[in-house]
Amino acid sequence: TAPADTARPARRPVRQDEPPPEDGPAPPGPGPEDPVRLYAARLAGTAAEEAAAFPGGAGVPVRVPGAAALPRILDIQRALRSLQRHRPPGRPTRLVLDEPATAEASARALGLVIPVLRPESRREATVRLVMDASPSMAVWQDMFEELRAVCERLGAFRDVQVHYLQRLADGRAALGQAPAPGTRLRSGDQLRDPSGRSLTMVVSDCAGPLWREGAAQRILHRWAECTPCVVVQPLPQRLWNRSWLPTERGTLTRVEGGAGKLRFRPDRPVRPGRLRGGLTVPVLPPNATALGAWARLVAGFGTGPVPAEVGRVLADHPAAPAPPPRAVRPPRELVRRFYSSASPRAVQLAVYLSAAPLTLPVMRLVQRTMLPDSEPSDLAEVLLSGLLRRGQAPGEWYEFTPGVQDVLLGPLGRDEAALVLKHCSEYVLAHFGRGVRNFPALAVSQLTGEPVVEEDGDERAPAAPLPLAFAEVSARVVRRYLPGPAAPGTADREPAAPPPGRGWAVRTARDRIAAQDRQGGDGAERGLYEAVAVLRRAVAAPAGPDDAPGEAECELAGVLLRLWARQRDPELLAEAEQAVSGLRTAPARALRGRVLYERALARQAEQPDARLLAAAEREFAAAAAAPDGDAGLRLDCVVRQAQALVGLGELRDDPIPLLQAQAVLEALAGQGAAAQGGADGALRPALGRVLLALLPRTSDPVERTALAEQAAAHLASALPETSAGAETGAGTAAGAAAPERSPGPGGLGAAGAEAGADAGTGAGAAAGAGAAGAGGSAQVRDRARTARLRVDLATALRYLPARLEEASGQLGRALAEAGGDPELRPAALVCLARVHRARSARDGDPAALEDAADAYGRARRLIPRDGEAYAELLPEWGDVLLQRARAAGGRRFTSAAVRVLRDSRAAIPQSDARSAHRLVRLAEGLRLRHGYEGDVVDLREAEYLLELAVRHSRSPLEQARAWREHGDVQQEIHAHTRALERLDRAADSYRRAWRAALEADRADRREVAVELAARVQELRGGVLERLARPRAALDAYRSALELWRALGEAAADRREALASRVRTLEAGL
Known part of the structure; x- marks a missing residue:
C-alpha cells in the first residue's frame, strides 16, 4: 500500500515519443440524472474486451492512508489558519462594480450613470514552498508533501507553488520542478517578489553543499528582502548550531505597516566569530507551536515579542571552510561517538534498524512500531550520524558502514530482533504479496521456533521482485543468534570428549540434518544452521x-x-x-x-x-x-x-x-x-x-x-x-x-x-x-x-502438430502438480498459450487463439511488472490478440490488442534493440482498429510510432519494414483527407523502404530483403500512377520486375502480373 497523497494531483507527464493530442469536440458532460462515478466511465464495448483480454476480473488500484511524516498534522493545520487573515501590502489588483452604490450615485446624478467600484475581497497572497534537494533531505520528502497539502487546504493563499533548491555544476543555486537533478532548472531570482504578495517557506536541514558554500544563504537573502521568509528545520534543535546556518536566540516583533516584516532582538551579544549584519530569517521546527506563533505575527494578530531563533544571511554570504576529510575510525568508536551525542530515542532506533533492511519506508515502519513516541528528527539523527551511507541499489537505500551493524546488534535482544523482523515481514506481505519468499518471516521462525504459516496463494504475482537486502539482513540477524552444538542431555548429544580428527563432526552434522529433515517444515533450516556451526569448528581444527x-x-x-x-x-x-x-x-x-x-x-x-x-x-x-x-x-x-x-x-x-x-x-x-x-x-x-x-x-x-x-x-x-x-x-x-x-x-x-x-x-x-x-x-x-x-515435454510436443492435444494434457497435469509455485505456474501457462497458437496454425480455429490469449492473461498476473519475463510475455500476448482481431468476429479484440501492445512497448526502454519491432507491431494494431472503427486518430498515432521505429531500428531490414508500414498509413490517411500531399509522402516512404531493403540485401536474409524491395517498388508505382506520373510509375514497376526475376520461379505469378502492367503503361505513353 502507498501513503495517501493529499497534495495536488500532478499532471500526467508527456512522453517525448507520444504524438500531440488531436483537437476534437469536447466530450458531453453528465446529465442531471447521471450517477457520480468514483472511476472514469468505460467506453462502450470495453467490458467485453477486458473480459476477453483479462479473464477472471481486473482490480482497481487504490491509495490507503499511511503513517504521517509530519507530527500532529491537524494541530499544525489549525495553527496556520491565522494566515487566512494575512493581507499583502499594496493596493488590491482588482476592482469590481458595486451595484447598489452605482444605482444610488446614478439616481442622485439625475440620469447620469456613475459607476462606483469597490476593491474585490479575495486572497492575493501566494505561498512558495522550497525544499532543499540535497541527498540528506530525502528522508523529509513525505513531510514536505504533507506541509504542501496543509497549505493547500488552508484556503489562505491564491496559489501554492512548489520548488526544489538544486545545485548547479558551477556551485550556483537554482530551482527545479522535482528533487531529481535532471529536471528543468531556472534561476532562483524568479522567486524574488518586489510586490510582497508572497510568503516563502524553505524546508532544509541546512547541511548540504549549497549551505556550506553560502549560495543558499545568498539566494535566501534576496528573497527575504521583499517577502516574509522562514526556514523549517526538521533536525532537533540541539543540532542546529552544527549546521551551516547556525541560529541566534532572541525575540521577534512585527513591524507596524511592514506587511508582515519582523524585527529581531537578540537575547545576548553576537558571539565572536559569528556573522554580523545582513537579514535575520526565522528558523522553526515543524511543530504547531512554533509555526502558529510565526503565522500569528505575519498575519498581524499581535506585535510580539515572541521568543524565536533566527539564522543570519548576507547578500554576499561567505562560504564556510571545507571540513577536513573524515578520519577512518573503527566501528566501535563510531558507535561510541554516536551514543555520546545522540538522543536516547535515536540510539534505540539505530539499534532496532540494525535488524531491518535500510530503505526509508521500512525504517519509518520500524520507528513507528518499535518507538511510537519518537519524532522524525530521531530518524534524521541516525541518517546523519555517520553510521550509514547511501547504498548501491537504485532508490532510497542505505547501508551501515562496515562493521557498525555487528556492533549495534550486540545490545539487541533476541526477542526484539524477532519483533523487528516480524514487522519487516508484514511490510513484505503488504508491498510484495505472497508470491515472493518472505525472508524476514523465515528468520522470525528460526529465532522463535514457531513455524511459518503460508497460505496457498491464488494466481497472483508479486508486486515487484523482493530486494536482496531483505534476504541479506535476515540472514545476518539469524547468524548473530546462530545456535551452537546441542546441549548435553539432548537426544543428539555429542560425546563429552570428541575423538581426534574431523570425522565425528561430519557424522554429527549429517545426523542433525537428517533428524531435522524428518521433522519437516522450518526445522530443516534449523538443522542446517546447527550443522554449519559444527562443521565450522571442525574445519578450524587440524x-x-x-x-x-x-x-x-x-x-x-x-x-x-x-x-x-x-x-x-x-x-x-x-x-x-x-x-x-x-x-x-x-x-x-x-x-x-x-x-x-x-x-x-x-x-x-x-x-x-x-x-x-x-x-x-x-x-x-x-x-x-x-x-x-x-x-x-x-x-x-x-x-x-x-x-x-x-x-x-x-x-x-x-x-x-x-x-x-x-x-x-x-x-x-x-x-x-x-x-x-x-x-x-x-x-x-x-x-x-x-x-x-x-x-x-x-x-x-x-x-x-x-x-x-x-x-x-x-x-x-x-x-x-x-x-x-x-x-x-x-x-x-x-x-x-x-x-x-x-x-x-x-x-x-x-x-x-x-x-x-x-x-x-x-x-x-x-x-x-x-x-x-x-x-x-x-x-x-x-x-x-x-x-x-511435463512442461519440458509439452515444449517439445509443441513442434509436433499431431501431438498438440497430448501437450495440452501434460500442461494441465503440470498446473495441477505445480500448486502455488510462483515461477513454474507462469512457465506452464506460457507454454500452454504457445500450444494453443500451434493448434490455431494447424486447424485455423480462432477459438484456439482465444484460449491462447486467456493463458497469456493468466500468466501475466503471476509475473512482476518490472521483471524481464513480463517484458518478454507481452509481445507474444499482443501478437495473439492481433491475430485474433484479424479473424472473423475480431472487432471486440482490437482494443485489447492495442492495450497489450502498448504495454509491450512501454515495458522496455527506447534504447533497447527490441524497441523498433514493438513500435511497428503497435502501429499495426492501431491500423487494424482504425479499419474497424474509422478513427483517424489511430492512423496519426501509427504514423508517429512508425517514424519513431525508423529512428530506433538496428538493421536495414527492420528499417525497410517500418518505412513500408509508414507508406501504407499515408495512403489510409489520404482516404480520409483526400490530400495529395499524403500520396507524395507514401511514395517517398516506399522509396526509403526500397533503399533500406537493398542495403539489407547486401547484409543478410537476401530473399526476404529482395521480396520486400520488390513489393514496396510495386506499391510505389501504384501511388505514382494515382498521382498521374506514369513515367515515374513505369520506372518503379520495371525496378520491381527486375527484383521479382531475381527471386526465380517462386515469384513467377507475381512477375507475370507485373509485366502485364508494365506493357499497358508503355502502350499508353
Missing part, C-alpha cells in the same frame, strides 16, 4: 590421521549451498567457495563449480555472468574427468556441465555450446553409465532439455521435427520414474542435487534453467550430505520436478 582429505570442507560447502538455496545470502556462497578453495579433489571441484554457477545466476543484472558460467563449466568438466570421482559424481558433473553450456549458448546466441552439451551427454550415455544407480533418470531429461534448446536454432523443418521427436522421447521416458516418486513421496537423491530453477520466459529458457535439476545420487554423498536441496518436503519437491518435466 585434520586427524584417519580423516579423508577435504571431507569436512566439502561437507561445509555443501551445507552452505543448501542454506543459500533457502536464504539467498551472498555471504553463504563466498564462505562455501572459501571452504573448498585450494582443494583439487573431484568433490571439491564439483562444489566449486556449483558455487560459480550460482554466483553467475545470482547477479543483480538482466543476464547471468557468462564469465562465471564458463568457469563453472570448466570445473565440472575437470571434476568429471578426475580419477578419484565415482560414477554418481561423474554423472552429476556431466549433467551440470551441460547445464552451464546451455546457459552459455543462450547468453551468446551461439549453438556451438549447445552441441557441446549434447556431445558430452551422449558420450556418457554411450559409456553405459546410465545403467548404474538410476542414473538414466538424470541423463534422459538433461539430454532432452539440451535438444529443446537446439530446436529454436534449427532452421530446417525436417531436422527440427526429428530433434523434437528425440527430445520428447527422452523426456517422456524419464517422466514415469519421476511420477512414481511423486506419487509415493519418496524423494530421490538425484532430485536433490541442485537448487531448482523453474523454466520460463526471460530466463535461460526451459532447457537451460533445469538441465541439472535431476542429478545423480553420487554427488549428494560425495559433495556434502545431499548438499543442495531447495527446501520443503520431499513430496512437494518431487511433484514440482514432475511438473517441470
Whole structure:
C-alpha cells in the first residue's frame, strides 16, 4: 500500500515519443440524472474486451492512508489558519462594480450613470514552498508533501507553488520542478517578489553543499528582502548550531505597516566569530507551536515579542571552510561517538534498524512500531550520524558502514530482533504479496521456533521482485543468534570428549540434518544452521590421521549451498567457495563449480555472468574427468556441465555450446553409465532439455521435427520414474542435487534453467550430505520436478502438430502438480498459450487463439511488472490478440490488442534493440482498429510510432519494414483527407523502404530483403500512377520486375502480373 497523497494531483507527464493530442469536440458532460462515478466511465464495448483480454476480473488500484511524516498534522493545520487573515501590502489588483452604490450615485446624478467600484475581497497572497534537494533531505520528502497539502487546504493563499533548491555544476543555486537533478532548472531570482504578495517557506536541514558554500544563504537573502521568509528545520534543535546556518536566540516583533516584516532582538551579544549584519530569517521546527506563533505575527494578530531563533544571511554570504576529510575510525568508536551525542530515542532506533533492511519506508515502519513516541528528527539523527551511507541499489537505500551493524546488534535482544523482523515481514506481505519468499518471516521462525504459516496463494504475482537486502539482513540477524552444538542431555548429544580428527563432526552434522529433515517444515533450516556451526569448528581444527582429505570442507560447502538455496545470502556462497578453495579433489571441484554457477545466476543484472558460467563449466568438466570421482559424481558433473553450456549458448546466441552439451551427454550415455544407480533418470531429461534448446536454432523443418521427436522421447521416458516418486513421496537423491530453477520466459529458457535439476545420487554423498536441496518436503519437491518435466515435454510436443492435444494434457497435469509455485505456474501457462497458437496454425480455429490469449492473461498476473519475463510475455500476448482481431468476429479484440501492445512497448526502454519491432507491431494494431472503427486518430498515432521505429531500428531490414508500414498509413490517411500531399509522402516512404531493403540485401536474409524491395517498388508505382506520373510509375514497376526475376520461379505469378502492367503503361505513353 502507498501513503495517501493529499497534495495536488500532478499532471500526467508527456512522453517525448507520444504524438500531440488531436483537437476534437469536447466530450458531453453528465446529465442531471447521471450517477457520480468514483472511476472514469468505460467506453462502450470495453467490458467485453477486458473480459476477453483479462479473464477472471481486473482490480482497481487504490491509495490507503499511511503513517504521517509530519507530527500532529491537524494541530499544525489549525495553527496556520491565522494566515487566512494575512493581507499583502499594496493596493488590491482588482476592482469590481458595486451595484447598489452605482444605482444610488446614478439616481442622485439625475440620469447620469456613475459607476462606483469597490476593491474585490479575495486572497492575493501566494505561498512558495522550497525544499532543499540535497541527498540528506530525502528522508523529509513525505513531510514536505504533507506541509504542501496543509497549505493547500488552508484556503489562505491564491496559489501554492512548489520548488526544489538544486545545485548547479558551477556551485550556483537554482530551482527545479522535482528533487531529481535532471529536471528543468531556472534561476532562483524568479522567486524574488518586489510586490510582497508572497510568503516563502524553505524546508532544509541546512547541511548540504549549497549551505556550506553560502549560495543558499545568498539566494535566501534576496528573497527575504521583499517577502516574509522562514526556514523549517526538521533536525532537533540541539543540532542546529552544527549546521551551516547556525541560529541566534532572541525575540521577534512585527513591524507596524511592514506587511508582515519582523524585527529581531537578540537575547545576548553576537558571539565572536559569528556573522554580523545582513537579514535575520526565522528558523522553526515543524511543530504547531512554533509555526502558529510565526503565522500569528505575519498575519498581524499581535506585535510580539515572541521568543524565536533566527539564522543570519548576507547578500554576499561567505562560504564556510571545507571540513577536513573524515578520519577512518573503527566501528566501535563510531558507535561510541554516536551514543555520546545522540538522543536516547535515536540510539534505540539505530539499534532496532540494525535488524531491518535500510530503505526509508521500512525504517519509518520500524520507528513507528518499535518507538511510537519518537519524532522524525530521531530518524534524521541516525541518517546523519555517520553510521550509514547511501547504498548501491537504485532508490532510497542505505547501508551501515562496515562493521557498525555487528556492533549495534550486540545490545539487541533476541526477542526484539524477532519483533523487528516480524514487522519487516508484514511490510513484505503488504508491498510484495505472497508470491515472493518472505525472508524476514523465515528468520522470525528460526529465532522463535514457531513455524511459518503460508497460505496457498491464488494466481497472483508479486508486486515487484523482493530486494536482496531483505534476504541479506535476515540472514545476518539469524547468524548473530546462530545456535551452537546441542546441549548435553539432548537426544543428539555429542560425546563429552570428541575423538581426534574431523570425522565425528561430519557424522554429527549429517545426523542433525537428517533428524531435522524428518521433522519437516522450518526445522530443516534449523538443522542446517546447527550443522554449519559444527562443521565450522571442525574445519578450524587440524585434520586427524584417519580423516579423508577435504571431507569436512566439502561437507561445509555443501551445507552452505543448501542454506543459500533457502536464504539467498551472498555471504553463504563466498564462505562455501572459501571452504573448498585450494582443494583439487573431484568433490571439491564439483562444489566449486556449483558455487560459480550460482554466483553467475545470482547477479543483480538482466543476464547471468557468462564469465562465471564458463568457469563453472570448466570445473565440472575437470571434476568429471578426475580419477578419484565415482560414477554418481561423474554423472552429476556431466549433467551440470551441460547445464552451464546451455546457459552459455543462450547468453551468446551461439549453438556451438549447445552441441557441446549434447556431445558430452551422449558420450556418457554411450559409456553405459546410465545403467548404474538410476542414473538414466538424470541423463534422459538433461539430454532432452539440451535438444529443446537446439530446436529454436534449427532452421530446417525436417531436422527440427526429428530433434523434437528425440527430445520428447527422452523426456517422456524419464517422466514415469519421476511420477512414481511423486506419487509415493519418496524423494530421490538425484532430485536433490541442485537448487531448482523453474523454466520460463526471460530466463535461460526451459532447457537451460533445469538441465541439472535431476542429478545423480553420487554427488549428494560425495559433495556434502545431499548438499543442495531447495527446501520443503520431499513430496512437494518431487511433484514440482514432475511438473517441470511435463512442461519440458509439452515444449517439445509443441513442434509436433499431431501431438498438440497430448501437450495440452501434460500442461494441465503440470498446473495441477505445480500448486502455488510462483515461477513454474507462469512457465506452464506460457507454454500452454504457445500450444494453443500451434493448434490455431494447424486447424485455423480462432477459438484456439482465444484460449491462447486467456493463458497469456493468466500468466501475466503471476509475473512482476518490472521483471524481464513480463517484458518478454507481452509481445507474444499482443501478437495473439492481433491475430485474433484479424479473424472473423475480431472487432471486440482490437482494443485489447492495442492495450497489450502498448504495454509491450512501454515495458522496455527506447534504447533497447527490441524497441523498433514493438513500435511497428503497435502501429499495426492501431491500423487494424482504425479499419474497424474509422478513427483517424489511430492512423496519426501509427504514423508517429512508425517514424519513431525508423529512428530506433538496428538493421536495414527492420528499417525497410517500418518505412513500408509508414507508406501504407499515408495512403489510409489520404482516404480520409483526400490530400495529395499524403500520396507524395507514401511514395517517398516506399522509396526509403526500397533503399533500406537493398542495403539489407547486401547484409543478410537476401530473399526476404529482395521480396520486400520488390513489393514496396510495386506499391510505389501504384501511388505514382494515382498521382498521374506514369513515367515515374513505369520506372518503379520495371525496378520491381527486375527484383521479382531475381527471386526465380517462386515469384513467377507475381512477375507475370507485373509485366502485364508494365506493357499497358508503355502502350499508353
